Amino acid sequence: MNYLKEKNKITIYDIDSFNVTHIFECGQVFRYTKTDEYYEAVSKDQIARVYSYENRVEILCSDEDYFENYFDLKTDYKQIKNSLKAFKIDALNMAIDYGYGIRILRQDELETIISFIISANNNIKRIQGSLKKLSERFGTKLKSKIFGEYYAFPTLKQLSKINEAQFVELGTGYRAGQLVKAILQLQNMNLKNVYNLSTNTATNTFIEMSGIGPKVADCVLLFGYYKMDVFPVDTWIEKVFNHYFCNGNPLTNRPLIRKELVKIFDGLSGYAQQYLFYYERTQK
DNA sequence: TTCCAGGTGCATA
DNA sequence: TATGCACATGGA
Numbered sequence: 001m002n003y004l005k006e007k008n009k010i011t012i013y014d015i016d017s018f019n020v021t022h023i024f025e026c027g028q029v030f031r032y033t034k035t036d037e038y039y040e041a042v043s044k045d046q047i048a049r050v051y052s053y054e055n056r057v058e059i060l061c062s063d064e065d066y067f068e069n070y071f072d073l074k075t076d077y078k079q080i081k082n083s084l085k086a087f088k089i090d091a092l093n094m095a096i097d098y099g100y101g102i103r104i105l106r107q108d109e110l111e112t113i114i115s116f117i118i119s120a121n122n123n124i125k126r127i128q129g130s131l132k133k134l135s136e137r138f139g140t141k142l143k144s145k146i147f148g149e150y151y152a153f154p155t156l157k158q159l160s161k162i163n164e165a166q167f168v169e170l171g172t173g174y175r176a177g178q179l180v181k182a183i184l185q186l187q188n189m190n191l192k193n194v195y196n197l198s199t200n201t202a203t204n205t206f207i208e209m210s211g212i213g214p215k216v217a218d219c220v221l222l223f224g225y226y227k228m229d230v231f232p233v234d235t236w237i238e239k240v241f242n243h244y245f246c247n248g249n250p251l252t253n254r255p256l257i258r259k260e261l262v263k264i265f266d267g268l269s270g271y272a273q274q275y276l277f278y279y280e281r282t283q284k
Numbered sequence: 285t286t287c288c289a290g291g292t293g294c295a296t297a
Numbered sequence: 298t299a300t301g302c303a304c305a306t307g308g309a
Contacts, residue, residue: 254291
């Protein structure tokens with residue numbers, strides 16, 4: 001990856017492996033806004049604006065080290081895409097050509113957990129709205145010389161003070177009670193310790209939490225912990241599987257679909273999933 | 285108006 | 298272990 005890191009600014013020259021629209025619209029993250037000039041993202045208590053030009057991308061940000069990691073700039077996506085193309089699967093090749101600039105963001109663990117509990121059986125617009133309100137009502141208000149005022153994602157301590165009725169007011173619907181319970185459970189675990197666990201053990205740890213089943217656990221591990229040997233199967237991936245991977249035997253059993261796809265893509269599952277998801281959801 | 289959304293929890297067999 | 302249903306709410 002060819003990029004230059006300066007104080008509060010990262011300039012990216014390898015625009016074949018960094019497309020801001022692909023990165024933010026591919027469904028991995030919900031807290032961003034699009035304007036005519038830039039995409040703005042808040043992650044944890046950090047903020048960035050991403051400007052796209054003909055031959056480069058500029059990221060103005062509160063902390064260049066934080067966003068160098070967040071945008072996964074040290075990973076070579078050209079190599080990842082080549083490895084995926086070596087499978088010679090037409091649908092995946094189309095998906096990669098379509099979403100060529102996708103990168104898997106290294107998101108904050110807690111923020112990912114809360115976001116994807118809210119995401120269950122929900123639509124992306126509404127998820128975004130709930131998370132925006134959650135941050136504005138319960139997160140710390142921060143002031144930046146460059147970006148003005150913005151709101152951090154609530155800390156675990158701040159989250160623990162929110163009751164079920166307040167979560168309902170955020171538009172989280174029946175997930176409100178699950179969120180209160182999950183936040184209680186989170187207080188008794190060390191989120192950083194999950195990095196030391198195998199994918200299976202980590203999955204089981206999260207599935208025991210309220211509001212987290214197999215799919216949300218996979219999303220937490222993929223987007224919050226950068227574990228690539230998981231394959232979140234939602235309604236869109238079910239469609240993908242039955243269009244392109246089922247050899248005439250469509251499946252509705254999502255754990256089975258997941259098993260088949262992980263068998264194919266193994267340690268590249270997370271990347272493959274994201275290209276396929278974005279392709280299926282936006283190609284209409 | 286009806287269907288659907290990045291599913292989960294729980295009861296039942 | 299597997300299947301089926303209820304669940305809150307807003308977008309399309």
